[in-house]
Amino acid sequence: MDFSSVETEYRQLKAQFDAGQLTEAGFKARLQELMIEDEQDRWWMIGYETGQWYVHDGEKWVPAEPPRPAAAPLVEVRSPGLPESGQQTKEVSVEAPYTSEAGNAAPEPVGMPANKPIRPRNASRWLLAGLVAVVVLAVAIGIGLRGGGPINEQSAAVAPVATAAAVSPGATLVISQSIGLEMVRVPAGEFVMGSPEGQGSDDDEDPQHSVSLDDYWIDRTEVTNAMFARFVDETGYLTDAEKDGLGTVFDSSTQDWSEIQGANWRHPRGPESSLDGLADHPVVQVSWNDAVAYCEWAGKRLPSEAEWEKAARGTDGRTNPWGEQEPTGELSNFADRNLEVDWSDKNVDDGYQFTAPVGSYPAGASPFGALDMEGNVWEWVADWYNDGYYAQSPSENPQGPASGDYRVLRGSSWYDAASRFQAADRFRNAPFNLNDAFGFRCARSS
Ligand SMILES: [Ca+2]
Numbered sequence: 001m002d003f004s005s006v007e008t009e010y011r012q013l014k015a016q017f018d019a020g021q022l023t024e025a026g027f028k029a030r031l032q033e034l035m036i037e038d039e040q041d042r043w044w045m046i047g048y049e050t051g052q053w054y055v056h057d058g059e060k061w062v063p064a065e066p067p068r069p070a071a072a073p074l075v076e077v078r079s080p081g082l083p084e085s086g087q088q089t090k091e092v093s094v095e096a097p098y099t100s101e102a103g104n105a106a107p108e109p110v111g112m113p114a115n116k117p118i119r120p121r122n123a124s125r126w127l128l129a130g131l132v133a134v135v136v137l138a139v140a141i142g143i144g145l146r147g148g149g150p151i152n153e154q155s156a157a158v159a160p161v162a163t164a165a166a167v168s169p170g171a172t173l174v175i176s177q178s179i180g181l182e183m184v185r186v187p188a189g190e191f192v193m194g195s196p197e198g199q200g201s202d203d204d205e206d207p208q209h210s211v212s213l214d215d216y217w218i219d220r221t222e223v224t225n226a227m228f229a230r231f232v233d234e235t236g237y238l239t240d241a242e243k244d245g246l247g248t249v250f251d252s253s254t255q256d257w258s259e260i261q262g263a264n265w266r267h268p269r270g271p272e273s274s275l276d277g278l279a280d281h282p283v284v285q286v287s288w289n290d291a292v293a294y295c296e297w298a299g300k301r302l303p304s305e306a307e308w309e310k311a312a313r314g315t316d317g318r319t320n321p322w323g324e325q326e327p328t329g330e331l332s333n334f335a336d337r338n339l340e341v342d343w344s345d346k347n348v349d350d351g352y353q354f355t356a357p358v359g360s361y362p363a364g365a366s367p368f369g370a371l372d373m374e375g376n377v378w379e380w381v382a383d384w385y386n387d388g389y390y391a392q393s394p395s396e397n398p399q400g401p402a403s404g405d406y407r408v409l410r411g412s413s414w415y416d417a418a419s420r421f422q423a424a425d426r427f428r429n430a431p432f433n434l435n436d437a438f439g440f441r442c443a444r445s446s
């Protein structure tokens with residue numbers, strides 16, 4: 001991508017916008033994707049109204065001409081052959097994150113797209129409107145602060161209130177937040193991570209090793225649609241699925257995953273589906289990027305892979321949060337008789353074909369009182385994935401490899417066979433991938 005390519009794309013997007021084929025939010029989101037970096041590591045973007053180039057000087061966006069031979073001025077073009085809104089070509093091909101062939105097999109992640117740039121932290125979408133809008137917004141924010149806005153989750157999270165005793169042995173505190181989400185505290189200390197050689201479902205779980213972690217808190221359940229909606233309402237955040245115009249949905253009739261136009265967190269099973277009745281179900285169709293954005297807004301972060309596993313299986317090396325046995329209809333939401341697939345257990349009824357309301361299986365709580373650690377939805381964690389990482393990971397507070405192509409997911413889902421359920425099981429996917437079985441929960445240091 002170079003400056004002239006960005007200008008070409010800008011002109012095409014502008015024409016679509018003027019023709020009503022692209023919403024303002026969609027236009028801004030697409031332009032954000034077009035930010036580029038020059039040889040001096042400075043970021044450049046085009047203002048959506050002005051067509052003017054802006055460069056980020058480390059503090060703010062300022063109008064400037066990009067460092068290249070003088071180019072033709074930006075002119076508005078109207079192309080007769082523009083695609084319909086929602087069908088624009090996109091650079092990133094989001095393929096089905098995994099196949100259904102074996103039900104409990106860890107499928108190969110899909111290929112990587114061209115790298116998306118890491119934006120400057122304060123490159124918010126409203127900057128696209130230009131400096132005037134920035135000034136207006138800054139004034140508005142100032143007024144809002146002086147007026148004392150409502151307390152948001154972030155401020156509530158800073159001052160947690162102890163409200164309940166342990167729900168099971170080992171859980172020491174539960175904190176409540178303003179929107180009803182509880183976190184459980186996991187005390188500092190060692191636990192057994194991974195599986196002995198030859199005993200894991202894949203060979204990326206060995207060597208089994210002892211890991212010591214500092215104190216931390218982790219959400220008691222997966223993040224719900226109601227909680228995610230509040231984040232979006234307050235921030236105007238657009239998820240990767242919304243920006244790309246499609247999500248990935250499991251189709252029981254084909255027992256496979258399909259890319260569906262219009263599937264996103266608001267329409268988890270495709271454009272005809274809605275969140276009606278799903279407020280307390282885990283949010284899905286969210287990428288690792290989306291999960292990170294939510295947790296940051298909430299004043300939290302994603303758990304490390306080690307933090308997730310300790311919260312799930314405690315310190316005694318047990319196989320599942322509740323102990324050694326495979327899941328039952330009282331312990332977890334997995335591929336039971338409600339999901340018509342070859343690998344489902346037809347003798348068990350856990351009550352749900354797809355997601356279940358979070359916290360539906362209190363008998364399946366982990367030793368620290370965390371719920372849904374196995375089943376319901378897969379959960380993104382912070383770490384990059386590397387199948388050999390356990391042979392070299394530090395014994396204290398491991399944070400995962402320094403880089404990688406895939407991020408780790410943990411905990412299995414409504415899609416997975418009971419036989420897959422092991423708290424040490426590791427899965428991975430590209431950070432922009434998503435489907436209706438991927439969700440997350442957040443953590444924070446004590
Ligand atoms: Ca189920």
Ligand SMILES: [Ca+2]
Pocket residue numbers: 222372373374375376377378379411412
């Ligand atoms: Ca889960």
